[in-house]
Amino acid sequence: MRKMRARKEEKxxxxxxxxxxxxxxxxxxxxxxxxxxxxxxxxxxxLSAFPDKPRVRxxxxxxxxxxxxxxxxxxxxxxxxxxxxxxxSISQYGITWTFSSAVECGTFVNGDYWVVGPVTITGITKPxxxxxxxGSMINPIPGDNQGxxxxxxxxxxxxxxxxxxPRVIAPGSSLISSISHDECGDAGVPLCTTTMPNAxxxxxxxxxxxxxxxxxxxxxxxxxxxxxxxxxxxxxSQVQWNLLLSLIPVAGTPSLSSMEQKIKRVWLDHKGYWxxxxxxxxxxxxxxxxxxxxxxxxxxxxLMLNFTxxxxxxxxxxxxxxxxDWYGVLNYSDSQYTGYPGNWWWGDCGGGICPGRKWPIxxxxxxxxxxxxxxxGTRYTPVKFHEDCQIFYLTSADSSKxxxxxxxxxxxxxxxxxxxxxDPGKVSYQFCCTENTLVGAVLSARLTGAKNLxxxxxxxxYQDWYMEYTKQQWGVGDFHRSWTDFAERMWDTYxxxxxxxxxxxxxxxxxxxxxxxxxxxxxxxxSFNASxxxxxxxxxxxxxxxxxxxSLITTNTQIINGENAIVSFxxxxxxEGAYFWNYEASDNSSNRAFASSNFxxxxxxxxPTTPALTASVVNExxxxxxxxxxxxxxxxxxxxxxxxxxxLLAQLSGSxxxxxxxxxxxxxxxxxxLSVVNGAGLASNxxxxxxTTPSDTNPPSVSSIIASANSVAVVFSEQVQKTSAExxxxxxxxxxxxxxxxxxxxDNRTLTLGTSLHSNGTYTLNVQDVRDIAGNVxxxxxxxxxxxxxxxxxxxxxxxxxxxxxxx
Numbered sequence: 001m002r003k004m005r006a007r008k009e010e011k012x013x014x015x016x017x018x019x020x021x022x023x024x025x026x027x028x029x030x031x032x033x034x035x036x037x038x039x040x041x042x043x044x045x046x047l048s049a050f051p052d053k054p055r056v057r058x059x060x061x062x063x064x065x066x067x068x069x070x071x072x073x074x075x076x077x078x079x080x081x082x083x084x085x086x087x088x089s090i091s092q093y094g095i096t097w098t099f100s101s102a103v104e105c106g107t108f109v110n111g112d113y114w115v116v117g118p119v120t121i122t123g124i125t126k127p128x129x130x131x132x133x134x135g136s137m138i139n140p141i142p143g144d145n146q147g148x149x150x151x152x153x154x155x156x157x158x159x160x161x162x163x164x165x166p167r168v169i170a171p172g173s174s175l176i177s178s179i180s181h182d183e184c185g186d187a188g189v190p191l192c193t194t195t196m197p198n199a200x201x202x203x204x205x206x207x208x209x210x211x212x213x214x215x216x217x218x219x220x221x222x223x224x225x226x227x228x229x230x231x232x233x234x235x236x237s238q239v240q241w242n243l244l245l246s247l248i249p250v251a252g253t254p255s256l257s258s259m260e261q262k263i264k265r266v267w268l269d270h271k272g273y274w275x276x277x278x279x280x281x282x283x284x285x286x287x288x289x290x291x292x293x294x295x296x297x298x299x300x301x302x303l304m305l306n307f308t309x310x311x312x313x314x315x316x317x318x319x320x321x322x323x324x325d326w327y328g329v330l331n332y333s334d335s336q337y338t339g340y341p342g343n344w345w346w347g348d349c350g351g352g353i354c355p356g357r358k359w360p361i362x363x364x365x366x367x368x369x370x371x372x373x374x375x376x377g378t379r380y381t382p383v384k385f386h387e388d389c390q391i392f393y394l395t396s397a398d399s400s401k402x403x404x405x406x407x408x409x410x411x412x413x414x415x416x417x418x419x420x421x422x423d424p425g426k427v428s429y430q431f432c433c434t435e436n437t438l439v440g441a442v443l444s445a446r447l448t449g450a451k452n453l454x455x456x457x458x459x460x461x462y463q464d465w466y467m468e469y470t471k472q473q474w475g476v477g478d479f480h481r482s483w484t485d486f487a488e489r490m491w492d493t494y495x496x497x498x499x500x501x502x503x504x505x506x507x508x509x510x511x512x513x514x515x516x517x518x519x520x521x522x523x524x525x526x527s528f529n530a531s532x533x534x535x536x537x538x539x540x541x542x543x544x545x546x547x548x549x550x551s552l553i554t555t556n557t558q559i560i561n562g563e564n565a566i567v568s569f570x571x572x573x574x575x576e577g578a579y580f581w582n583y584e585a586s587d588n589s590s591n592r593a594f595a596s597s598n599f600x601x602x603x604x605x606x607x608p609t610t611p612a613l614t615a616s617v618v619n620e621x622x623x624x625x626x627x628x629x630x631x632x633x634x635x636x637x638x639x640x641x642x643x644x645x646x647x648l649l650a651q652l653s654g655s656x657x658x659x660x661x662x663x664x665x666x667x668x669x670x671x672x673x674l675s676v677v678n679g680a681g682l683a684s685n686x687x688x689x690x691x692t693t694p695s696d697t698n699p700p701s702v703s704s705i706i707a708s709a710n711s712v713a714v715v716f717s718e719q720v721q722k723t724s725a726e727x728x729x730x731x732x733x734x735x736x737x738x739x740x741x742x743x744x745x746x747d748n749r750t751l752t753l754g755t756s757l758h759s760n761g762t763y764t765l766n767v768q769d770v771r772d773i774a775g776n777v778x779x780x781x782x783x784x785x786x787x788x789x790x791x792x793x794x795x796x797x798x799x800x801x802x803x804x805x806x807x808x
Contacts, residue, residue, distance in 0.1 A: 297437065712785070764783070
């Protein structure tokens with residue numbers, strides 16, 4: 001016993017020892033974390049007090065690029081302080097601007113820097129330390145000239161302000177500074193081409209913008225456009241976030257952070273034509289139009305996905321900044337560019353150099369609710385934009401260049417808006433470098449309802465054709481169809497989505513199909529069906545069934561997808577009675593809707609009561625029947641079925657209580673049965689009654705005669721036998737009228753005699769040997785009738801005859 005107790009004590013001590021050791025490690029870890037946080041707070045807070053120091057700014061910029069929220073908060077704090085303090089230098093993207101004295105400084109909402117001027121720049125980073133490299137320009141004028149790198153066409157040394165420092169820069173200035181690539185053949189340098197053998201393509205590696213303002217901007221302001229002298233300030237509070245959609249991402253959707261990195265830096269794009277690609281800094285944007293068109297249009301599609309506003313905020317800011325910059329280029333060049341008269345080079349580039357500029361400007365204008373930007377579709381002709389210039393509806397004037405293509409068809413011409421005489425041009429470009437990059441732009445414009453603002457329907461129609469044509473030619477996933485798989489999948493998923501503007505607030509539409517409203521059934525198991533549609537994408541449908549008292553009997557949820565769905569749910573009703581049913585549908589934007597009204601049904605297992613039936617003989621040819629009203633508490637009386645001698649005589653409305661049988665014959669006994677049917681289709685027991693008609697001893701007679709030009713209609717007093725009635729020799733008409741045929745109608749009373757043509761006058765019809773149903777034979781009967789023809793004459797011709805017979 002002692003040994004066992006000792007072992008238990010040892011185990012107990014060992015357990016406590018292990019627990020104490022774990023607690024010790026946990027305490028040590030927590031103390032370390034707390035100490036690290038406190039140190040970070042103190043360290044970064046102290047640094048935030050010196051935001052003008054280059055190393056401090058460099059550290060803060062590195063933290064921002066790491067995108068770690070905890071540390072980023074201190075950088076934001078430092079920026080807020082910086083708008084109230086001064087800087088003697090500023091660094092961004094490897095470029096440092098040094099000032100002669102401290103200046104007020106801060107950042108725009110996209111992270112680019114501003115200073116309040118005028119300022120004197122004493123130094124700008126020039127890694128190559130020679131003129132003709134790492135150039136800087138102030139308010140560049142869109143066109144061919146540039147001051148960044150003398151290896152690129154259009155270099156003008158006087159435009160490079162870094163060659164003449166110190167320099168005073170006035171308010172209203174955008175200073176763009178660049179870092180050039182090393183020489184052709186050096187490690188990491190882009191390839192050089194034969195067109196400019198000494199210039200890498202692109203020749204610039206990096207660029208950044210410093211904006212000099214006359215006063216401190218509001219926190220949250222966008223950087224004004226870098227081109228030209230106009231420097232409008234837009235603010236993040238203007239952004240119409242409701243225009244961003246919430247679509248479900250497709251497979252292979254890029255991450256937001258990866259897309260942000262592609263468009264966060266300045267997209268330098270103020271030099272025209274193919275040489276403009278040489279000043280597209282490789283760290284900032286792709287040099288070729290096809291590639292940056294695909295990037296910016298994919299970014300637009302990312303803004304259509306169901307990320308939260310906070311998650312999409314940075315990408316939205318960077319996208320709008322590009323739109324602002326490109327509108328600055330477009331707006332300035334509209335009146336200043338000296339190339340083709342009245343033309344800006346985006347529309348006249350040809351090939352795949354300049355696609356993709358229009359949508360970022362237009363959509364940014366929509367997001368900022370800036371009329372001038374969002375109305376570029378009506379303010380500028382197709383010559384301004386590559387994508388509009390190349391697509392047009394074929395006219396008779398151009399049809400000879402597109403054999404076999406119908407007039408009015410959208411077609412592609414490389415420089416149609418400026419050089420239509422050269423159409424269609426190098427058609428292969430549309431498959432490698434233009435239309436395959438516009439997938440995201442056209443789809444985004446459709447989804448946001450911007451097609452009318454774009455104001456070039458030919459592009460939209462052509463893109464539809466293009467996507468189907470390339471799908472047939474190369475299949476899905478080929479670059480000819482779409483430069484990126486993401487844009488292609490978005491197109492295939494959402495091209496046929498209903499155009500919406502802003503977040504999806506459209507509720508699904510629910511149409512109840514069967515059982516129909518007011519349906520009555522005697523079968524307990526029913527299938528409840530509905531059709532459901534939505535403008536974007538459905539999520540689920542919930543079936544509801546209530547009893548007549550309004551109590552919920554059952555529900556059933558079904559997952560549905562797409563824009564249209566048929567739902568069905570089978571259920572066995574628990575007991576007879578009245579019920580109500582409906583479906584509620586929801587979409588992926590959490591919009592919910594029922595059908596406009598519930599449908600009612602009745603489940604009835606009880607047949608109607610049996611009425612009392614009475615038969616009363618009127619004469620040998622008529623028996624009158626009457627009955628008492630039947631009743632049914634649930635589904636009511638739908639109809640009565642009346643049988644004579646077990647053959648259905650009539651099916652009558654549930655509201656009737658009498659019927660006359662006028663097809664009887666004399667001297668015969670008839671047995672009648674009456675069945676009552678309720679709304680659920682259940683029948684009552686039969687009510688019965690019998691009657692015997694009196695014997696018929698009277699021969700038939702002629703009741704009336706109606707004559708036309710070549711026929712005589714004879715109506716007998718009772719039903720007659722068909723054989724005797726259709727014997728033509730039993731009839732004779734005087735005055736030379738021949739009886740050609742005799743046909744008895746189904747009522748066995750009306751006979752039509754075919755005759756030769758009547759003239760105006762009075763005639764005598766002789767009838768004999770016609771038998772009634774009872775076999776009584778008619779003796780000779782003679783009846784007179786008159787036939788008259790009235791002629792109506794117009795001023796030029798006889799237009800109609802009226803024959804009005806009379807009986808005497």
